[in-house]
Every structure is written in C-alpha cells, then in structure tokens.
Amino acid sequence: DTGVSQDPRHKITKRGQNVTFRCDPISEHNRLYWYRQTLGQGPEFLTYFQNEAQLEKSRLLSDRFSAERPKGSFSTLEIQRTEQGDSAMYLCATSGGSTNEKLFFGSGTQLSVL
Amino acid sequence: AQTVTQSQPEMSVQEAETVTLSCTYDTSESDYYLFWYKQPPSRQMILVIRQEAYKQQNATENRFSVNFQKAAKSFSLKISDSQLGDAAMYFCASPASGTYKYIFGTGTRLKVLA
Numbered sequence: 001d002t003g004v005s006q007d008p009r010h011k012i013t014k015r016g017q018n019v020t021f022r023c024d025p026i027s028e029h030n031r032l033y034w035y036r037q038t039l040g041q042g043p044e045f046l047t048y049f050q051n052e053a054q055l056e057k058s059r060l061l062s063d064r065f066s067a068e069r070p071k072g073s074f075s076t077l078e079i080q081r082t083e084q085g086d087s088a089m090y091l092c093a094t095s096g097g098s099t100n101e102k103l104f105f106g107s108g109t110q111l112s113v114l
Numbered sequence: 115a116q117t118v119t120q121s122q123p124e125m126s127v128q129e130a131e132t133v134t135l136s137c138t139y140d141t142s143e144s145d146y147y148l149f150w151y152k153q154p155p156s157r158q159m160i161l162v163i164r165q166e167a168y169k170q171q172n173a174t175e176n177r178f179s180v181n182f183q184k185a186a187k188s189f190s191l192k193i194s195d196s197q198l199g200d201a202a203m204y205f206c207a208s209p210a211s212g213t214y215k216y217i218f219g220t221g222t223r224l225k226v227l228a
Contacts, residue, residue, distance in 0.1 A: 031214075033215070033216070035218075037157075040221075041220060041221075042118075042205050042218030042219050042220050042221050043159070043205070043218045044218075045210075045215040045216070045217070048214040048215060050214070055214055056213055056214045056215060058215075089157060091159065093159075101147050101164075102149075102161060102164055103149060103161065103207075103216065104161065105151075105158070105159035105160075105161075107156075107157075107158050108157055108158070108159075110157075
C-alpha cells in the first residue's frame with residue numbers, strides 16, 4: 001500500500017473552466033476528507049465521506065463545488081466555472097481500518113486559476 | 115465557531131536543543147484524537163504524533179512528545195534534539211464538536227539553526 005494518492009499534482013486553468021481532481025485512498029480506509037489550503041494558512045475543511053455517503057459539507061463550499069465517492073473507493077472533487085479565488089492546494093485525507101483513526105494526507109493538487 | 119489556536123507564528127531553535135510548540139482547542143467531544151502534522155516545503159502533510167484524549171499518558175514518538183492537558187484543552191508538542199530536517203510548518207488539529215471534521219490551527223513555522 002503506497003498511501004493516499006492524488007492526481008494531478010498541479011493544474012493550471014483559465015477562469016471559467018471546470019476542473020476535476022481525483023483522490024485514491026489507502027485501500028482499507030472508509031473515511032475520506034477534502035481540505036483546501038492557501039499559502040500561510042492551515043487546511044480548511046471542504047467535505048467528508050464515510051464509504052460512499054457524503055455526510056458533511058462545509059457551508060463555505062459554494063454550489064460550484066461538488067464531490068463524489070462512487071462505491072466508497074476513489075473520490076473526485078469538481079470545481080465548475082473556476083474563479084481566481086479558487087487557487088489553492090486541494091488536499092485529500094483518509095482514515096479508518098487498522099490504522100486506528102490516524103488521518104493520512106495525499107500530496108495534494110495545486111490549482112492555479114489564471 | 116470552534117477554533118484551534120497556535121499562538122506562535124514562528125519559532126527558532128538551535129540544532130540539538132529542545133523546543134515546544136503550543137496549541138489550544140475548544141472541542142466539547144468526550145473521546146477524541148488530537149494530531150500534530152509537519153508540512154515541509156514540499157507541502158506534504160506528515161503525521162508527527164497523535165494523542166488519544168481518553169488516555170492520560172502523553173504520547174511519545176522518538177524525539178517527539180506531547181504535553182496534553184485535557185482540562186485546559188492544551189496540546190503542546192515538544193521536539194527534543196532538534197535536527198535541521200525538523201524545519202517546517204507544524205499544524206495541530208482537533209475534532210469539531212458534533213461534526214465529522216477536524217479543524218486545523220494556523221500553524222507554527224519552525225526554524226532550526228545550525
């Protein structure tokens with residue numbers, strides 16, 4: 001098991017375009033979180049999945065953001081009609097199984113909106 | 115809104131010396147986990163140490179240990195025998211009451227002086 005995997009590592013897009021990020025969790029992990037981090041700040045919660053169910057979503061998340069986790073495995077985060085303020089690092093974290101509640105992060109996807 | 119407070123934006127320590135990073139939180143959960151993460155310039159979030167709140171014994175991982183004061187809701191990280199590779203941003207995280215999410219502090223930048 002190689003840990004939490006995120007793709008792509010970097011994404012540059014023009015304002016108004018749609019982007020989609022992918023997160024592959026550690027295989028036994030049933031809990032999956034998406035966070036956003038801007039430079040100099042701590043990670044900010046976006047949404048949480050337990051298996052395939054999206055159980056919590058930040059009120060800060062506009063309806064341009066949507067996330068899915070089909071079959072409780074990988075997850076995708078889509079941002080529609082991107083804005084310059086969406087530029088940030090998007091982090092995926094997972095936990096569960098035998099790792100006993102430890103929260104493991106992927107390397108993140110750095111989004112730049114021009 | 116619940117918060118995690120890291121009151122030291124930046125700390126410096128001489129190589130081989132000991133440094134303590136502070137963190138306070140305000141969850142009202144009874145059983146929970148607290149985390150310290152290290153984020154080097156690569157921006158990969160690396161789990162440093164985890165404390166289980168129902169355990170009175172402070173967690174220890176090699177050179178890293180915590181001073182957990184549950185009543186005071188304080189969770190400080192002590193790094194002994196500091197090494198140049200310890201230089202990074204350090205974030206503490208606490209669960210938010212009544213939700214699934216973890217809240218992160220704003221971080222402490224640790225500089226290690228040779």
